[in-house]
Amino acid sequence: xxxxxxxxxxxxxxxxxxxxxxxxxxxxxxxxxxxxxxxxxxxxxxxxxxxxxxxxxxxxxxxxxxxxxxxxxxxxxxxxxxxxxxxxxxxxxxxxxxxxxxxxxxxxxxxxxxxxxxxxxxxxxxxxxxxxxxxxxxxxxxxxxxxxxxxxxxxxxxxxxxxxxxxxxxxxxxxxxxxxxxxxxxxxxxxxxxxxxxxxxxxxxxxxxxxxxxxxxxxxxxxxxxxxxxxxxxxxxxxxxxxxxxxxxxxxxxxxxxxxxxxxxxxxxxxxxxxxxxxxxxxxxxxxxxxxxxxxxxxxxxxxxxxxxxxxxxxxxxxxxxxxxxxxxxxxxxxxxxxxxxxxxxxxxxxxxxxxxxxxxxxxxxxxxxxxxxxxxxxxxxxxxxxxxxxxxxxxxxx
DNA sequence: CGTGTTTGACCTGCGC
DNA sequence: GCGCAGGTCAAACACG
Numbered sequence: 001x002x003x004x005x006x007x008x009x010x011x012x013x014x015x016x017x018x019x020x021x022x023x024x025x026x027x028x029x030x031x032x033x034x035x036x037x038x039x040x041x042x043x044x045x046x047x048x049x050x051x052x053x054x055x056x057x058x059x060x061x062x063x064x065x066x067x068x069x070x071x072x073x074x075x076x077x078x079x080x081x082x083x084x085x086x087x088x089x090x091x092x093x094x095x096x097x098x099x100x101x102x103x104x105x106x107x108x109x110x111x112x113x114x115x116x117x118x119x120x121x122x123x124x125x126x127x128x129x130x131x132x133x134x135x136x137x138x139x140x141x142x143x144x145x146x147x148x149x150x151x152x153x154x155x156x157x158x159x160x161x162x163x164x165x166x167x168x169x170x171x172x173x174x175x176x177x178x179x180x181x182x183x184x185x186x187x188x189x190x191x192x193x194x195x196x197x198x199x200x201x202x203x204x205x206x207x208x209x210x211x212x213x214x215x216x217x218x219x220x221x222x223x224x225x226x227x228x229x230x231x232x233x234x235x236x237x238x239x240x241x242x243x244x245x246x247x248x249x250x251x252x253x254x255x256x257x258x259x260x261x262x263x264x265x266x267x268x269x270x271x272x273x274x275x276x277x278x279x280x281x282x283x284x285x286x287x288x289x290x291x292x293x294x295x296x297x298x299x300x301x302x303x304x305x306x307x308x309x310x311x312x313x314x315x316x317x318x319x320x321x322x323x324x325x326x327x328x329x330x331x332x333x334x335x336x337x338x339x340x341x342x343x344x345x346x347x348x349x350x351x352x353x354x355x356x357x358x359x360x361x362x363x364x365x366x367x368x369x370x371x372x373x374x375x376x377x378x379x380x381x382x383x384x385x386x387x388x389x390x391x392x393x394x395x396x397x398x399x
Numbered sequence: 400c401g402t403g404t405t406t407g408a409c410c411t412g413c414g415c
Numbered sequence: 416g417c418g419c420a421g422g423t424c425a426a427a428c429a430c431g
Contacts, residue, residue, distance in 0.1 A: 230422070404429075409423080
């Protein structure tokens with residue numbers, strides 16, 4: 001396993017300009033838990049990119065950000081640092097990178113790579129080789145509701161049902177909250193019950209998805225409009241944590257942005273919830289990222305508080321989902337369909353807060369002539385996807 | 400005037 | 416029960 005990884009990473013070094021230090025590889029492996037396929041994902045992640053990477057070897061503890069205490073390995077950072085003076089939006093950079101990698105056989109597939117590495121039972125770790133200077137590492141935080149049922153990588157049945165489940169959870173959560181508010185108004189003094197409800201409510205909390213990005217800029221465009229509603233000092237960190245909420249009416253997506261105390265160049269953004277609305281229209285009157293997150297600035301963001309990741313529809317479709325049940329669980333929890341059936345894309349899911357993966361054209365294979373891999377194609381170049389899936393299959397065959 | 404930010408107060412969960 | 420830390424609210428403020 002380790003040899004395989006080492007071999008693959010050596011290949012990376014040879015075939016790309018990627019510069020990787022593997023000092024803490026072993027530690028990452030242990031922290032990345034048991035999913036060997038995930039490591040394979042990591043190992044192949046840079047094949048299509050020229051960005052320089054490093055394994056920083058810093059174990060930056062973001063346990064305060066996540067529910068589960070973790071020591072997050074911090075494998076990637078970009079040498080190509082993103083200056084705070086750089087006026088380019090995140091999506092500008094994406095666009096530039098798209099040109100840079102225009103030779104890709106599947107342009108639509110390029111944009112954003114995310115490689116989930118299972119970290120522990122509560123968190124999913126995402127190593128990303130983002131084609132942008134800021135981005136270095138992503139980390140998905142699963143919901144606390146854990147689906148332990150193993151999910152086949154090719155499973156298509158889980159998605160819709162889990163969508164409904166997630167939706168149900170969300171609705172229940174709202175319902176519980178509303179109920180609680182009523183109870184609090186009408187029945188003050190039922191604290192035990194309220195507490196029990198609170199606990200239940202917490203268990204059904206929205207899934208979160210966190211990104212680590214290397215940037216001097218906190219407020220980068222992701223195309224959505226965010227309103228800052230709070231800022232708090234973080235313990236053991238000189239940098240405050242900012243709280244944002246999607247400004248779209250009825251959309252409860254939140255995000256938290258904070259800077260790492262260990263490495264101030266690292267910005268961590270945690271998304272919570274999923275947008276219940278289409279990607280915002282741009283002033284120019286077309287949908288941002290209609291066919292790809294990188295095709296448009298997508299930024300109507302007057303706010304300066306937008307974060308730096310694309311609003312990727314880049315969630316992995318579960319039928320192409322090469323990841324384990326834990327990861328699927330995470331996806332399932334965040335894959336929410338609306339109650340009226342609008343914006344539902346069965347079999348597809350998206351990371352919370354990451355845009356809208358249900359754009360009609362975006363999900364129609366025939367429009368691009370490219371096989372629809374769901375959101376996966378927005379994350380992984382086709383070659384990587386194939387490698388990943390094959391790797392997963394091989395791993396399963398070995399078992 | 401609309402929109403977004405700032406910031407102190409308040410609420411909540413959790414550990415001791 | 417208490418204190419701490421995280422999260423949220425909302426009034427005041429800034430800006431175009």
